[in-house]
Amino acid sequence: MxxxxxxxxxxxAHRAQGGQMVPFAGYSMPLHYGSIRGEHLAVRERAxxxxxxxxxxxxxxxxxxxxxxQELVTNDVSxxxxxxxxxxxxxxxxxxxxxxxxxxxxxxxxxxVINAARHDVDLDWMRxxxxxxxxxxxxxxxxxxxxxVQGPAAKEIVQSLSPxxxxxxxxxxxxxxxxxxxxESRISRTGYTGEDGFELYARAADADSLWSxxxxxxxxxxxxxxxxxxxxxxxxxxxxxxxxxxxxxxxxPLSAGLGWVVKPAKGAFLGREALARAALSPxxxxxxxxxxxxxxxxxxxxIFQESRRVGEVTSGSFGFTLGAGLAMGYVDPGSSxxxxxxxxxxxxxxxxxxxxxxxxxxxxxxxxx
Amino acid sequence: xPDLSAYRFTTTHEWVKREGEAEALVGITDHAQSQLGDVIxxxxxxxxxxxxxxxxxxxxxxxxxxSDLYSPVEGEVVAVNQEVSSAPELVNQxxxxxxxxxxxxxxxxxxxxxxxxxxxxxxxxADSH
Numbered sequence: 001m002x003x004x005x006x007x008x009x010x011x012x013a014h015r016a017q018g019g020q021m022v023p024f025a026g027y028s029m030p031l032h033y034g035s036i037r038g039e040h041l042a043v044r045e046r047a048x049x050x051x052x053x054x055x056x057x058x059x060x061x062x063x064x065x066x067x068x069x070q071e072l073v074t075n076d077v078s079x080x081x082x083x084x085x086x087x088x089x090x091x092x093x094x095x096x097x098x099x100x101x102x103x104x105x106x107x108x109x110x111x112x113v114i115n116a117a118r119h120d121v122d123l124d125w126m127r128x129x130x131x132x133x134x135x136x137x138x139x140x141x142x143x144x145x146x147x148x149v150q151g152p153a154a155k156e157i158v159q160s161l162s163p164x165x166x167x168x169x170x171x172x173x174x175x176x177x178x179x180x181x182x183x184e185s186r187i188s189r190t191g192y193t194g195e196d197g198f199e200l201y202a203r204a205a206d207a208d209s210l211w212s213x214x215x216x217x218x219x220x221x222x223x224x225x226x227x228x229x230x231x232x233x234x235x236x237x238x239x240x241x242x243x244x245x246x247x248x249x250x251x252x253p254l255s256a257g258l259g260w261v262v263k264p265a266k267g268a269f270l271g272r273e274a275l276a277r278a279a280l281s282p283x284x285x286x287x288x289x290x291x292x293x294x295x296x297x298x299x300x301x302x303i304f305q306e307s308r309r310v311g312e313v314t315s316g317s318f319g320f321t322l323g324a325g326l327a328m329g330y331v332d333p334g335s336s337x338x339x340x341x342x343x344x345x346x347x348x349x350x351x352x353x354x355x356x357x358x359x360x361x362x363x364x365x366x367x368x369x
Numbered sequence: 370x371p372d373l374s375a376y377r378f379t380t381t382h383e384w385v386k387r388e389g390e391a392e393a394l395v396g397i398t399d400h401a402q403s404q405l406g407d408v409i410x411x412x413x414x415x416x417x418x419x420x421x422x423x424x425x426x427x428x429x430x431x432x433x434x435x436s437d438l439y440s441p442v443e444g445e446v447v448a449v450n451q452e453v454s455s456a457p458e459l460v461n462q463x464x465x466x467x468x469x470x471x472x473x474x475x476x477x478x479x480x481x482x483x484x485x486x487x488x489x490x491x492x493x494x495a496d497s498h
Contacts, residue, residue, distance in 0.1 A: 031406075032406070035407055035458070035461065036406060036407045036432055037407040037458060229406070229407075229432060233432065293410065294410045294412075294430075296409060296430055296432075296435070317432060318409050318432055347435075
């Protein structure tokens, strides 16, 4: 274990399952439990169980909670109601992305779910902008665990532990409180894999109980524990951005292809003016590139159009379901239309190039969606 | 773990095992496959290629990284494992057995500087990424 790395509540359970622990965002987390490929394919074919308790959870309450969140994030929080959630970013005044996050409207107040690597930055940012709003924020990350059950069998597995609840009625990006295996949870129909599934928020004290209940209920369905390695290859196939790779303070959400979470009509918010200017003339485009089965792009690889360098890879890896190297990255706006033929330099010495046309994201869409 | 007493090892994490009088199998070690993670594909030489001891003979690419492969011995490539081309995960699952990479015709003894299993284990433990 890395010196100084924090442990998630399920640390012992991961090691007992054969988790290969690596440092991630200051935590010791399971990269895999034997095979990234095996876990990736299991999620697409059956189900996988992820511990993402390293992520942060922040409650926002008070009469001014909605007003505060509307200033903070680009998406329109007033369109939620209790039981709904949305995906959004929060921006600096210059339009750079501070983080991407989910915002849940609860029965009373809101819940923001933020990236582990941005936990301290986000809390500071939120506190900085709280004044003038009749609202309170409470960091409940340490008391909360987050387990994700993802895959075609996910619903059956969670349903088997929640006989009272009718899970099919929880639509995508909807949520409600319920009991799972006797453990009080918030059951959210969300995920980061491109498959159907649920994310379960529970008290840290109940972590071991919930984890083992899910594993046991999953046995007849072929559920396996899945680590961060598979989480990354799955989300890449699904075209989901990763903060710190695809989005960061140096890029605005429009350049990142996330214009759909920016709702200037809702009123003032941090970065609104800068994003209005960017909308007229986006500085960059965001592309997906699907390479061959023996070409693996990686973060930082330069992207060329003919002899001109036009951008670089931000996320690069191998899609085990698609059997292809996959890249996402920023390029000059003029080079970003689907069909544009680009070249990625995979290796400098000796030079090795991959040629691929820009494709529309996502690379993978689950059947029936 | 199979009996590795007949195997010899390089400091670049390849193994070599004599097969009969004049041939030897070459692959990567369990330590190497564990460090690499899931193997996605291999770049291997053509049959008939002559290799010097220590020469680069190909590469292995995983989710994590690409890594060059170096021949433990001098000789001529007489066979390339076709199974690992279609099932690269064999290298992870059985690196010393079904995950062999090339078969070489060798002349004479294996180089003296190759490590035995115990010496390689000590080396590999000290060599952490």
